[in-house]
Amino acid sequence: MAPRAQHCAIWFGTPGTREQAMFAAIGWPLRLARAEAARQVGMRGGDLVVAVVDLRDADAAHIEALETALAEHADLPTLALVDADTGEDPARQHLLSLCHARLLAPFDAGRLEAALASLLSSPRRDIASIGGQSPAMLGVRALLHRYADVELPVLITGESGTGKELAARALHDLSSRRGKPFVAMNCGAISPTLVQSELFGHERGAFTGAATRRMGLFESADGGTVFLDEIGDLPLDAQTNLLRVLQEGTVERVGSSHAIRVDVRVLAATHVDLEAAIAAGRFRQDLYYRLDVLRLQLPPLRARGDDVELLARQFLDTFRTGHAVQARGFSAAARQCLRRHAWPGNVRELLNRVRRAAVVAEHALIEPADLQLGGATPQVVALDAHRDRTERDALVDALRATGCNVSASARRLRVSRVTIYRLCRKHGVSLEAFR
Ligand SMILES: Nc1ncnc2c1ncn2[C@@H]1O[C@H](COP(=O)(O)OP(=O)(O)OP(=O)(O)O)[C@@H](O)[C@H]1O
Ligand SMILES: [Mg+2]
Numbered sequence: 001m002a003p004r005a006q007h008c009a010i011w012f013g014t015p016g017t018r019e020q021a022m023f024a025a026i027g028w029p030l031r032l033a034r035a036e037a038a039r040q041v042g043m044r045g046g047d048l049v050v051a052v053v054d055l056r057d058a059d060a061a062h063i064e065a066l067e068t069a070l071a072e073h074a075d076l077p078t079l080a081l082v083d084a085d086t087g088e089d090p091a092r093q094h095l096l097s098l099c100h101a102r103l104l105a106p107f108d109a110g111r112l113e114a115a116l117a118s119l120l121s122s123p124r125r126d127i128a129s130i131g132g133q134s135p136a137m138l139g140v141r142a143l144l145h146r147y148a149d150v151e152l153p154v155l156i157t158g159e160s161g162t163g164k165e166l167a168a169r170a171l172h173d174l175s176s177r178r179g180k181p182f183v184a185m186n187c188g189a190i191s192p193t194l195v196q197s198e199l200f201g202h203e204r205g206a207f208t209g210a211a212t213r214r215m216g217l218f219e220s221a222d223g224g225t226v227f228l229d230e231i232g233d234l235p236l237d238a239q240t241n242l243l244r245v246l247q248e249g250t251v252e253r254v255g256s257s258h259a260i261r262v263d264v265r266v267l268a269a270t271h272v273d274l275e276a277a278i279a280a281g282r283f284r285q286d287l288y289y290r291l292d293v294l295r296l297q298l299p300p301l302r303a304r305g306d307d308v309e310l311l312a313r314q315f316l317d318t319f320r321t322g323h324a325v326q327a328r329g330f331s332a333a334a335r336q337c338l339r340r341h342a343w344p345g346n347v348r349e350l351l352n353r354v355r356r357a358a359v360v361a362e363h364a365l366i367e368p369a370d371l372q373l374g375g376a377t378p379q380v381v382a383l384d385a386h387r388d389r390t391e392r393d394a395l396v397d398a399l400r401a402t403g404c405n406v407s408a409s410a411r412r413l414r415v416s417r418v419t420i421y422r423l424c425r426k427h428g429v430s431l432e433a434f435r
Contacts, residue, residue, distance in 0.1 A: 007048035050076065081107075134306060201253040309338055337371060
């Protein structure tokens with residue numbers, strides 16, 4: 001793999017904690033320098049370095065020190081952070097004229113990243129698809145950058161709809177494996193009898209119906225990334241073979257004992273507690289330790305503060321570019337409902353509610369009724385979410401244990417067959433997938 005170009009920003013002065021978090025979130029190491037002692041800044045040859053000067057509260061003495069510091073580093077591209085009103089002061093204006101770009105406060109991580117990237121005129125390593133500026137999400141984005149090029153598995157955890165798949169894609173796109181395949185498989189959506197051959201391939205005649213030799217997912221992702229979603233649903237025999245991939249870097253096709261070398265990075269996601277699955281004998285402990293080297297925990301949407309409104313706005317704007325709808329924004333009451341709702345379905349629920357509201361809203365501002373929000377209290381919704389999850393898990397377990405026999409599953413769960421069909425519809429579980 002080609003080594004990644006080192007880049008870093010040198011901040012002349014003292015950044016606040018939020019600014020430090022933003023630099024970490026966009027994967028830019030930040031080094032601090034005192035403007036008065038700029039000569040102490042050491043740089044390695046080949047590094048891509050950008051200087052950052054904060055002119056927002058700079059007094060005359062600091063401006064003079066900054067000017068001297070920039071003169072020492074005239075070759076450095078420099079980004080100035082400014083207020084809307086930069087003032088008339090000639091010394092400040094002169095310093096500004098020495099800077100190569102300016103960024104207007106208040107700014108977010110996305111605009112900071114764009115400004116820094118434009119200074120280096122390098123293509124942006126884009127994870128802008130992951131919206132959010134809350135401290136929790138800045139932390140997630142910082143980890144994405146930190147983990148991207150480490151050749152170790154990442155275990156991505158988080159409730160349903162928190163963006164686990166999005167994060168897996170971002171890890172791939174940020175890594176030097178981008179340009180090679182990113183292959184995702186939902187371990188819970190595929191029949192246990194087919195999992196082995198899906199993942200590892202099979203030889204001709206390996207089992208009834210194997211008319212031709214087939215390459216598995218791992219082989220087809222060679223050089224790239226395999227994302228195993230709902231890893232907790234992987235059957236035990238496939239877990240053993242996955243362990244071999246992680247330990248030895250080889251796969252064996254079903255029906256063959258010939259080891260084929262594969263170069264893949266494994267990312268895995270789960271919304272179930274794998275430690276509980278280990279205790280229940282459904283998950284191999286040694287595999288868990290292999291997978292859980294780097295952990296990325298996606299926070300539930302209710303822990304992301306103002307991100308709810310920010311994402312709602314973003315989803316509405318995106319929807320409006322493709323659809324002619326009346327809605328242009330959210331009423332104050334709707335914004336309040338967005339803030340108060342518990343979001344059991346997390347970002348996916350928000351996205352769906354916003355899209356539906358955009359379609360049904362008859363006025364320029366979306367109201368609580370359009371979002372179908374306003375009734376339930378957050379506690380009730382949160383409890384319902386837990387019930388739903390347990391219900392879905394029980395359904396999937398029953399279908400799996402009975403080889404997708406609807407009558408046997410119904411007996412096992414002590415419900416009617418009709419209820420099994422209804423639950424499948426409710427939870428989006430396809431019976432076909434288990435057959
Ligand atoms: N931070 C975010 N910014 C913008 N869109 C997001 C964000 N997080 C998630 N989404 C969107 O929300 C939807 C759900 O995300 P995703 O499928 O990655 O979640 P998940 O955690 O894998 O869910 P599940 O557990 O149900 O598989 C997707 O449409 C995704 O694009
Ligand atoms: Mg997913």
